[in-house]
Amino acid sequence: MDRIRVILADDHPVVLAGIRALLNADPEVELVGEATDGGEALPMIRAVAPDVAVVDVSMPGLNGLELTERVKGECPGTRVLVLTVHEDAAYVQPLMRAGARGYLLKRSAADDLLRAVRAVASGGVYLDPSIAGHALAETSGSDGRPGTAEGREPLSPREAETLRLIAQGFSNKEIARRIDVSVKSVETYKARAAEKLGLRTRAEIIRYGAAHGWFDALALR
Template identity: 65%
Template structure:
């Protein structure tokens, strides 16, 4: 069944990029999707922050390299000032450090500009539904099996089923509240499970949990937009 034949909830999106040609291309891609409403655009980071504050979209698609406020700082600001807005970052950078910093800043998506024509709408849908989207071509580099995650993966038999569930949903980008709804438990219970699981596996940050999830294969479906 095609997307056009399947009813979808409308997704309100804003976009920001300081290159007019790139911005026009991104807008055209988003406007081609019947379930996406493009509600605003900006040409710099400060304008993007004002736009997000005014429109409170479901998703903000942001260039990393913008004047006034760069994409990383903007993601941090949005996480604090508009926590309900899910951020997808667009970039030409394939460096692992960029991905780790943006995940820690609260971004839900990381997409290379060269992949945008094929994957942007898919990424918007994925993060709007509460998931995480990483460009398949950088996922291997960004989420490489470090010694810590390899050790954690080898030790995961110590996790209870609930701890494993919470860690899996966390790696996939779901908030504590979203996980609580899915598992039909309280938010405090989710926090407890996450803390116990992280302590058992020696995972000290959200980025490490995501890398662990990649080792476990929990992100494979998300990278393909399923």
């Protein structure tokens, strides 16, 4: 029986080492490459054509969502398993629409990683058990509530970009670095944008972004 060929992409060294150890411990799995950012992972996936790419959501270069979209379009034989700390089920639908075949929380990896890799490699879909029920029930906010912009002041470019990055899972510090402003400015943009759109939580921001095309490939660039 052929082994499942896997590439791993995560920018946290401790996580990378832990996942590597789990994969290497299974004789049915072959780890054929590692990357510490999405920009490094994509050409590696193109070159190696693994069965499964295990990718983090929040990475420099290309984030997990962007990387998933690129892999789906350029390497259709590779199935993406997202590995993340984000437990909010609102993250799941944009990633699955982008082409991910699995969504696993990092805290579940010790028990469920190999099961998830096998499920995805065999053509199935894997959702972390702790969020699966809620994730499948989510509507991605398409009912227009909350956050409809009708009758509200439009977002400035900075406010819109800040909300997009928040929805992608970046911290205020990471956003400040990406758009070259202070952390305090990021907090201000976030507060203003959320007030304008009537959004109260990160989950609502994610659902709003999904419903309004913020996770499309062009919108993320």
